[in-house]
Amino acid sequence: MLKRPHYIALGLIVLLTLAILSLPSHTTAHLKLGIGSLFLPLFGLASSTQQMAGATEEALVPRRELHKLNDDLRRENQQLRLQAMQSEETARENARLRQLVGWQHPTPWKLKLAKVVLRDPSNWWRSVQIDLGSRDGLRVDLPVLTTDGLVGRISSVSLTRSQVTLLGDPNCKVSARVENETRATGIIGASGPLETEIVELGYVSRSANLKPAQTVVTSGEGGIFPKGIPIGTIVDVQPVDYGSRTEARVKLAANLNALEEVWVMFP
Amino acid sequence: MNWLSAILVLGTAFLAVFWEAAFGGVRHVLGAQIDLLPPLMVYASLCTGITTVALLALAGGLWFDSLSANPLGVTVLPLFAIGFAIHIKRELILRDQTFAQLVLGLGASAAAPVLTLLLLLTMGRAPLLGWGTLWQLAVLTVGGATATPICFELFGWLQRTLVHRGATETSFRPDREIRRGR
Numbered sequence: 001m002l003k004r005p006h007y008i009a010l011g012l013i014v015l016l017t018l019a020i021l022s023l024p025s026h027t028t029a030h031l032k033l034g035i036g037s038l039f040l041p042l043f044g045l046a047s048s049t050q051q052m053a054g055a056t057e058e059a060l061v062p063r064r065e066l067h068k069l070n071d072d073l074r075r076e077n078q079q080l081r082l083q084a085m086q087s088e089e090t091a092r093e094n095a096r097l098r099q100l101v102g103w104q105h106p107t108p109w110k111l112k113l114a115k116v117v118l119r120d121p122s123n124w125w126r127s128v129q130i131d132l133g134s135r136d137g138l139r140v141d142l143p144v145l146t147t148d149g150l151v152g153r154i155s156s157v158s159l160t161r162s163q164v165t166l167l168g169d170p171n172c173k174v175s176a177r178v179e180n181e182t183r184a185t186g187i188i189g190a191s192g193p194l195e196t197e198i199v200e201l202g203y204v205s206r207s208a209n210l211k212p213a214q215t216v217v218t219s220g221e222g223g224i225f226p227k228g229i230p231i232g233t234i235v236d237v238q239p240v241d242y243g244s245r246t247e248a249r250v251k252l253a254a255n256l257n258a259l260e261e262v263w264v265m266f267p
Numbered sequence: 268m269n270w271l272s273a274i275l276v277l278g279t280a281f282l283a284v285f286w287e288a289a290f291g292g293v294r295h296v297l298g299a300q301i302d303l304l305p306p307l308m309v310y311a312s313l314c315t316g317i318t319t320v321a322l323l324a325l326a327g328g329l330w331f332d333s334l335s336a337n338p339l340g341v342t343v344l345p346l347f348a349i350g351f352a353i354h355i356k357r358e359l360i361l362r363d364q365t366f367a368q369l370v371l372g373l374g375a376s377a378a379a380p381v382l383t384l385l386l387l388l389t390m391g392r393a394p395l396l397g398w399g400t401l402w403q404l405a406v407l408t409v410g411g412a413t414a415t416p417i418c419f420e421l422f423g424w425l426q427r428t429l430v431h432r433g434a435t436e437t438s439f440r441p442d443r444e445i446r447r448g449r
Contacts, residue, residue, distance in 0.1 A: 002355060005316075005317050005318070006351070006355065009317045009318065009321040009351075012321065013321055013325060013344070013347045014344070016325065016340075016343075017340045017344050017347075020329075020339055020343075021339075021340045021390070023339075028338065028339040031333075031339055032333045032339050033333070034333075035329055035330065035333035035339075036334055038281075038330070038333075039288075039330075042289070043289075046285075046289050117289075118289055118334055119288060119289075119291050119294070119300075120334070120335050120336055121284065121288045121300055121331060122300075122331070122336070122337055123294075123299045123300055123380070123395075123400075123407070124384065124387070124396065124400070125335060125337070126395065129288075155336070163336070168395075169395065170393045170394065170395055171336070171393075190393075191395075192395075192398070192399045193298075193395045193400050193403055194298045194397075194399030194403070257291075257295060
């Protein structure tokens with residue numbers, strides 16, 4: 001039997017929910033980030049616990065192993081320095097040639113390191129939150145990547161945190177190019193709910209000659225992602241729409257399940 | 268309304284939402300993150316008043332949506348619908364039985380994501396759906412069902428520890444005592 005308080009509670013909840021759901025999107029985005037900031041003390045607690053665990057783990061590593069690791073890193077550093085020197089020479093040559101032809105210099109992108117603090121608690125979206133916000137110069141639609149490849153784009157920003165929509169989420173579509181002789185372009189879209197490492201490359205021409213193990217990179221079209229960022233490699237290819245187009249499954253270069261630190265690109 | 272119960276339920280909901288977003292161990296192993304708000308709602312609807320049920324739906328839903336890519340407020344209505352349905356029938360439910368708690372947790376944990384997804388689709392959003400969603404729903408349902416009796420145990424222990432229990436009156440009255448003479 002329903003009593004008066006039941007009716008009041010029902011009415012209030014329905015009205016409040018409808019009011020919140022009908023708010024403009026920028027207002028709800030601000031409201032969301034405001035409510036989410038209630039969790040800030042817990043972020044600090046969780047990160048300091050992780051740091052303590054990391055410090056304990058480091059203290060337990062034997063000295064001999066640390067020496068070996070140090071030697072490996074020193075060797076890798078020397079190799080990277082040589083590569084950087086070669087790249088600098090190539091860049092200088094590129095700049096000279098651009099000047100000769102009269103092409104515009106591309107603006108170099110800056111990078112900022114961010115820590116992943118939270119993952120989306122719901123199972124039907126793919127997003128994470130990072131510890132950089134508008135006070136660090138972040139804004140919506142900036143590309144996010146790791147050293148392995150593209151991760152996603154910034155979808156909302158608060159003062160101290162930002163939400164990153166990951167590749168494979170229905171709201172993160174990327175114009176991509178296959179690195180083969182045809183240099184065919186397509187759109188990276190959503191994948192299955194359980195396949196976190198695989199995305200689909202759609203809208204590719206049937207003459208694209210896609211094959212497994214070919215590399216997929218950003219095409220630079222669309223204005224959000226600069227061109228040439230690795231996305232992944234083709235796993236398999238299948239014709240769609242009675243063979244008029246081709247679709248491929250792409251294994252992502254970045255491991256989205258184990259994201260701890262990411263780089264945000266600034267123009 | 269028992270304010271301490273309400274605060275305990277809301278505090279647990281806050282920590283539960285944070286745990287779901289900060290620790291992804293279950294997601295890595297099973298492919299889906301367990302939602303602890305439906306089990307909490309089952310407890311709140313059986314053991315507290317309608318105000319706590321409404322507060323839990325509102326606060327829990329808003330906290331959850333604030334850390335998710337869900338539109339803000341979309342989780343509130345499904346949670347409240349579950350809590351309301353159980354609350355108005357609570358006189359008929361054997362709330363102390365573990366089996367009853369398990370079955371209610373199973374139903375609530377299955378209904379909450381399904382209702383939320385229906386609401387999202389009605390709003391024109393395109394969540395990540397596929398055959399794998401069935402597995403995710405199964406994980407959510409079984410995980411929530413398992414968490415429900417644990418919730419009851421936890422809150423029972425907290426109530427016993429934190430809430431002052433009134434002295435029980437006995438039928439013994441000294442003025443009515445029969446004094447036996449020699």
